[in-house]
Amino acid sequence: MTIFNSLKGFFHRLIYYKRIVPPRHLRRSRHIKEFLTDGHVQLQRLIKYANLNSRSNILDIGCGGGKLVSVLVPFLKEGTYSTFEVNKNYVEYWKNSVGKKHNNFTFIHADLWHSYYNPDGKYKTVEYIFPFDNNVFDIVYLNSIFTHLLPSEMSHYLSEIRRVLKPGGIVLATYFIVNNESLFLDSKGISNKALLKQCHKLLNFQYGNYWTRDGDITERFIGIDEKWLKDTYNKNNLEIIDIIYGNWCGRDESPDKTLQDIFAAQKRY
Ligand SMILES: C[S@@+](CC[C@H](N)C(=O)[O-])C[C@H]1O[C@@H](n2cnc3c(N)ncnc32)[C@H](O)[C@@H]1O
Numbered sequence: 256m257t258i259f260n261s262l263k264g265f266f267h268r269l270i271y272y273k274r275i276v277p278p279r280h281l282r283r284s285r286h287i288k289e290f291l292t293d294g295h296v297q298l299q300r301l302i303k304y305a306n307l308n309s310r311s312n313i314l315d316i317g318c319g320g321g322k323l324v325s326v327l328v329p330f331l332k333e334g335t336y337s338t339f340e341v342n343k344n345y346v347e348y349w350k351n352s353v354g355k356k357h358n359n360f361t362f363i364h365a366d367l368w369h370s371y372y373n374p375d376g377k378y379k380t381v382e383y384i385f386p387f388d389n390n391v392f393d394i395v396y397l398n399s400i401f402t403h404l405l406p407s408e409m410s411h412y413l414s415e416i417r418r419v420l421k422p423g424g425i426v427l428a429t430y431f432i433v434n435n436e437s438l439f440l441d442s443k444g445i446s447n448k449a450l451l452k453q454c455h456k457l458l459n460f461q462y463g464n465y466w467t468r469d470g471d472i473t474e475r476f477i478g479i480d481e482k483w484l485k486d487t488y489n490k491n492n493l494e495i496i497d498i499i500y501g502n503w504c505g506r507d508e509s510p511d512k513t514l515q516d517i518f519a520a521q522k523r524y
Contacts (some may be wrong), residue, residue, distance in 0.1 A: 266330060276290060277352075278348075283320060292324070293327060294324075297326065300427070301427060303480065303511075304354070304499075304517070305425040305427045311393045311394055312335045314394070314396070316336050317338070317341070317397065318340050318362070319399075320345060327358060327360075328360070331359065336359065337363070338361070341372055341373040342363075342372055343366075346415055366378055367384060370474045371403065371472050372403065380411070383411070385418070386415075390418075390421045394425050394450050395420055395426045397412075397427075401428055401429065402480070403476075406463075406479060410487050413426075413488065413491045414491050417492055417493060422522055422523040423521060429518075430504055431466075433465075437503075440506060444456055445505030446504050447503050452468075458478050464483040465479050493521070493523070494521050495519070498517070499511050500516050500517075501515045501516045
């Protein structure tokens, strides 16, 4: 079985030799095809909801294993890509494989404490000033980042996002939005099986305006109150232009087939 998997991995690498894909231990998907397909889904979403094109300047907060980076390298010809990420291994890999060859791609390590992703981190997310000037990005993107941050951290990030976005720029971010519908569906035990793990439902512990699945490491899964979130966008001069609800809580699949909920918002002029 192990030899079979190694051979399979070898042939996949051969087929996708033109694509920059991190080694297995730095990506969640076992198969390279799956990894790249997920990247393409994100790319299409950015084109559709954030007007991404080959000249865009994009900030991708928390690049993780870099599904988006893999597909953006051949796409972003004249634009720029920047990311800051708390996991040093991801940053080192992408810096060495892409950053060195493509000077329009920037990878920054932000040593921020996170109970799950960076338990030895030195600094606090709520105090982190993004290492960029005001009004420089056309797009700020957060895929599966706010689903692991506390409301105080989300609020701080949204104010920094407002600062670094150009007027008219778009922030596209994913969440687990808590409202009457998601609370009701989740209580029926029909939430996404892969997210449930051993639990019967996802919204198990409520702390004011946020919910967690787990009692111990709370930042593994965070659901956020919809009204609080909309108010926070508004306070930060970010006008919500699209909401695409995902099927994480057992909702029927949207045409975009998204698991997490997506907010697209524009920085007011
Ligand atoms: C579920 S992964 C998503 C990664 C990537 N965006 C993707 O779609 O594949 C969450 C990522 O957020 C990063 N992260 C956690 N806390 C962060 C913070 N305060 N600022 C930026 N990134 C953070 C983690 O290291 C991890 O790579």
